[in-house]
Amino acid sequence: MLAKRGGCKMILRKLKKSLVLQKYDAIIPRLRLNFPHLQEIEREQALRLKGYKGEKAVEYHLDFLAVDATILHDVCLTVMGKQFQIDNIVVTSHGIFPVESKNYSGTITFDTVLKQLIRENGMKETGYDYPVTQAELQKFKLQMWLQERNLQNIQIHPLVAISDPGTIIKVKGEKCEIAKAVAHGAHIPGMVIQKNNDYKEKHAKISAEKIGRAILKECKEFDMDVMANHGIKATDILPGVQCPACGRLGMKRGYGKWACERCFTLSKNAHLKAIADYLLLIKPWINNKEAMRFLNINCKSLANRILKSSGLSYEKEFKRWAKK
Ligand SMILES: [Zn+2]
Numbered sequence: 001m002l003a004k005r006g007g008c009k010m011i012l013r014k015l016k017k018s019l020v021l022q023k024y025d026a027i028i029p030r031l032r033l034n035f036p037h038l039q040e041i042e043r044e045q046a047l048r049l050k051g052y053k054g055e056k057a058v059e060y061h062l063d064f065l066a067v068d069a070t071i072l073h074d075v076c077l078t079v080m081g082k083q084f085q086i087d088n089i090v091v092t093s094h095g096i097f098p099v100e101s102k103n104y105s106g107t108i109t110f111d112t113v114l115k116q117l118i119r120e121n122g123m124k125e126t127g128y129d130y131p132v133t134q135a136e137l138q139k140f141k142l143q144m145w146l147q148e149r150n151l152q153n154i155q156i157h158p159l160v161a162i163s164d165p166g167t168i169i170k171v172k173g174e175k176c177e178i179a180k181a182v183a184h185g186a187h188i189p190g191m192v193i194q195k196n197n198d199y200k201e202k203h204a205k206i207s208a209e210k211i212g213r214a215i216l217k218e219c220k221e222f223d224m225d226v227m228a229n230h231g232i233k234a235t236d237i238l239p240g241v242q243c244p245a246c247g248r249l250g251m252k253r254g255y256g257k258w259a260c261e262r263c264f265t266l267s268k269n270a271h272l273k274a275i276a277d278y279l280l281l282i283k284p285w286i287n288n289k290e291a292m293r294f295l296n297i298n299c300k301s302l303a304n305r306i307l308k309s310s311g312l313s314y315e316k317e318f319k320r321w322a323k324k
Contacts, residue, residue: 010209011066012216015059015073019280021048023226026277029247030238041230054103054163055087058185061161062088062099065189069093070212076222077215079145085222086138088161089215090192091208094199095155096146097192098138101185102131103163110182112173131160132181149214154206155199159192161185227281234282239294241274243267253297271295275310285315285322 017025024045031038059073070091076083088099106121110132117128135158143156160182162169171178183191227233240249243260244267251258251270258270278286278294286294291303308314312321 010070010212011063011073012070012212013072013074013219015055017052018048018074019221020224020226021045021052023224023280024048026280027226027232027237029242029249030277030281031232031236032238035232035236037230041232044230050103051101055101057163058088058099058101058161058188061185061189062090065090065092065192069192070208072212072215072219074222075215076220077142077145077218078220079141079148083220083222084138084141086142089142089212091206091212091215092192092196092199093205093208094196094203095157095206096142096211097157097159097195098135098142099159099161099188100131100135100138101161101163104128104167105164107168107170108162109170109172110178112171112177132178135160135181146211151211151214153204154211155203157195159183159188161188237277237281239274240296241270244270244273250296253295253302271306272310275307275312279323285318285320286312287318287320291321 024041028038028042028045031041035041055073062071062073065071072089072091073087075086075089077086078084086098087101090097090099104119106119109118109120110130111118115130115133117130119126119128139156139158146152146154158181162182162184165184165186167184169178169182169184238249241251241253241258242249243251243258243263243265245265246260246263248260248262251260251267253259256268258267259265260267274295275286275291278290282290282294286307288300288303288307291307292298292300295303295306297303297306307321310321311324313324314321
């Protein structure tokens with residue numbers, strides 16, 4: 001969490017790699033090369049990584065608004081027992097602006113009559129969910145969430161940010177309708193400022209920080225059972241310490257260091273990533289026996305020493321280590 005008023009910056013929640021993408025990153029190097037659907041899993045990871053990079057690009061532009069507004073990235077809230085995600089929320093003096101980041105390459109065409117989005121990349125046309133409808137739906141959910149907390153009569157204006165400045169945006173139908181809600185990332189701050197100025201004339205001031213903190217308080221980290229979704233069992237996850245230089249699994253421990261047999265890289269703490277992978281993918285805790293298996297070491301006291309110095313906390317009752 002990052003909250004600074006000193007420098008007049010109010011970014012309550014920074015963007016970071018999602019738990020789901022972290023899981024994909026950890027899983028792929030630990031599957032055997034002939035694992036069924038490996039390509040599909042890799043495609044999914046690439047798509048999510050592209051999305052994350054797009055979100056980073058949009059975050060860069062939005063954060064300029066932090067001088068006057070309260071900003072939260074990667075928001076996940078619950079309304080009526082169901083989770084919903086919003087890439088960015090900007091709360092200004094007179095309104096709330098949910099901003100979705102979209103990363104498309106090539107040319108995109110918004111069809112305002114048929115409510116569809118078509119992307120052309122020179123080779124073929126692909127249809128996508130209509131982002132304007134998605135944004136309106138999110139506005140509706142956010143409105144319900146605010147109402148449940150007695151935060152009423154707040155203006156909400158959803159926006160869609162196209163993260164790649166090279167994407168060509170075309171409209172079939174009502175241009176104004178799209179221009180109100182969709183723009184390249186760099187134009188979004190200007191749109192927020194202008195709309196906020198419009199709101200100032202007719203609507204009461206709101207407490208941006210108070211609303212931002214209320215959202216932050218209930219913001220959850222979005223999670224998904226990636227392993228189950230792709231039919232991956234815990235036994236499919238290959239053990240071993242991964243070489244930080246060449247990516248090979250199975251570094252050998254000797255003389256207080258890990259050594260790669262392929263590229264001869266030496267590492268003092270390559271086991272930290274392996275333990276983190278275990279906690280992310282297998283179980284949220286690890287015991288001595290499992291550490292020996294997963295790190296591929298055959299000395300109990302070495303495993304104990306490693307676990308002790310890995311920044312984990314010991315749960316005496318269960319004789320296991322977990323994240324602090
Ligand atoms: Zn290596």
